[in-house]
Amino acid sequence: MFVLALTAEIISIGTELLLGQTVNTNTCFLAEELQSLGIESYFQTTVGDNTERIHEVLEPALQRADIIIITGGLGPTPDDLTHEAIYKFFKTKPSLDKNYLKQIKNKFYLRGYEKMPPMNKKQAYKPKNVKWIPNKFGTANGIIWRWQKNPDKTILTFPGVPKEMYQMWNDAAKPYLRKISKGNIFYSTTLKFTGIGESALAEKVKKYFDLKNPAVAPYASTGEVKIRVTAKARTNKMAKDLVLPVVKNILEKTGKYFFGFNDETLEELVAKKLLSKKKTIAVAESCTGGLLSKRLTDISGSSKYIKLNLVTYSNEAKEKLLGVPGEVLKKHGAVSSKVAALMANGVKKLSNCDIGISITGIAGPSGGSKEKPIGLVYFGLAKGNNIKTQKILFGSNSSRKEIKFLATQFALNWLRKEI
């Protein structure tokens, strides 16, 4: 069965975007929304508050797409000229909506102003035969430009203020687009992996990258690789039925490195396991400096399983609080398997917790040597009478902050498997 999906393009208007003063989060929001409506989007454009250049991007967008979504340039100041640029593009003149002008005046009255600043009057102009998109928070209404000037296309205009745009999108534009789009549903599942690089993971599942529906694509970030499987179909169920078998096949080949679906984080998964098994945990960190503790306590309710964590930077602290004997520190060095084991066991005892985990390593940029290079990290895990250790060499290309993050990523993944 073949269903033709609508296509849309997003145009952001604002000189502050061209100057790099503002990160364009509106486009990200709108892109995700279009995706969820089954509307395809192939281009995003940003342009300044300039009539000629707005026309220059509007022209090809109207040729390529069914729907043009424009944000920015609806304010009252002279440099806000998005609506004016559209009148000029269609060679039309707007008229004053007296009713809306009254509402604008009332908004100022309610905010405690004696009267509306004169420059806001222009926000009450629109061509008669197009509809407002009401703005609940501000005075800058948007417009649904669906009219005889351009019968097969729709332009939607929004202010650039994210809060106003979100409200107007959700209350007016989204229901409107849902009505006119006869497109497909998209269903997607993201698989999250750690402990393996992007290309090594991709190598294992590369044959799926040629699929069209579902489409399979990898994304990498520090200490994590994702594979996203997205299908398009007429119903949610049909799309899901396309996605699930491919997810299953991918997991068969990569299961060892897989840790979670979609937005799941390692700290959440560790928290869930600790809660369900009613276990408590204590951390003794050295090179990660508190980051493992921070990540574990980012989870609301973590005081149920965390009582005490230590950042033992100095040998003295390792000796005094964790009971790592001075001679062991001297003989093996603080960055060693022996010390990692004793730290984990020491913090377990000191805190009276079920599990003790330790991290000791060299985060750089100084402190590395030939035998113990930057990026070398030892981990210890004490549980019952059992102590395990791991040694990992993270790439010495990584920065201090990255090595800290990668080490906590490894520790959390190890905990996830061992609890």
Added chain:
Amino acid sequence: MFVLALTAEIISIGTELLLGQTVNTNTCFLAEELQSLGIESYFQTTVGDNTERIHEVLEPALQRADIIIITGGLGPTPDDLTHEAIYKFFKTKPSLDKNYLKQIKNKFYLRGYEKMPPMNKKQAYKPKNVKWIPNKFGTANGIIWRWQKNPDKTILTFPGVPKEMYQMWNDAAKPYLRKISKGNIFYSTTLKFTGIGESALAEKVKKYFDLKNPAVAPYASTGEVKIRVTAKARTNKMAKDLVLPVVKNILEKTGKYFFGFNDETLEELVAKKLLSKKKTIAVAESCTGGLLSKRLTDISGSSKYIKLNLVTYSNEAKEKLLGVPGEVLKKHGAVSSKVAALMANGVKKLSNCDIGISITGIAGPSGGSKEKPIGLVYFGLAKGNNIKTQKILFGSNSSRKEIKFLATQFALNWLRKEI
């Protein structure tokens, strides 16, 4: 005097941007950089990993601008096809750079791989007469496309991974562009503030916002407000002479809340003070869960002044390790001025450091009450025989992570002033 500035356009390539999975921070970074180089930029475009559509945006960009900056699509997987799209656009064929292939193989070897995954080989191809932009962190080199195929224009390609792109931009592209651009110089100074909101700060210096050269603009983020003063002139000195008097005037009105210039962070400033005064510090955190320790240890060389930090989540840990008496915890509660003072003093003694700082509060989203609402945080600072405390109520609108960050921001700023 009239100087014609070069113009540039930024093209982002990546289906994840069209799907709204990633916020496009690269474009914001590049736009700001172009601005600082005096290179004008009027258009930004985003397009998916698709050869035809890459050509569709490359064509008008090359007509309009002198320099095209492209990010994304240099990875090893089959959907990374930016360089291939450019070969096809110029109807040319690349050749294998055997020397660079060796380097890629070596990068994998250093990361502990037995051999390079075969799909990475394509990253070693480029036309003979264009130059690599070396990638220090990853295997995806960029290219400076300045060649006879397109003699008046320059295309620069970068991977989409921000860290790699930043390094390649700073090390290779920026010096190159500085050399070829004959535009104006931009000089800017950013003033950083904490402990005051954006509009309260803006109110104090609003008259400067009308200036054109230098231009003055405020930017806010969690726990921090910045004011940026930017001037444009023919020489660096002329631009600086425009900026400095305005900076001085602004600081006269806002000095109380000012903490640093440009990229300076609170943790860096605290580190500098500790080092210059040869003081050591110890942290006892509760609600911030290790974040203060993490921020202090993000500074390279922090082992010089940090020996031991504690995350004492439970009352038992506060009692046993920090010596906070059980009856004080019972009478005043763990979130109290008394306990903050005793925690700071306790960790100072336990660690034998010069300064002890403590944080105890309610980060939410649960655990708040009428007397002790979410966002209530106490701080203690022990130095010599002196113990001070502070009580701050952070907005209960803030999320758990925000309250944790705001509390560490306050603690660092307090330390900066008190050391």
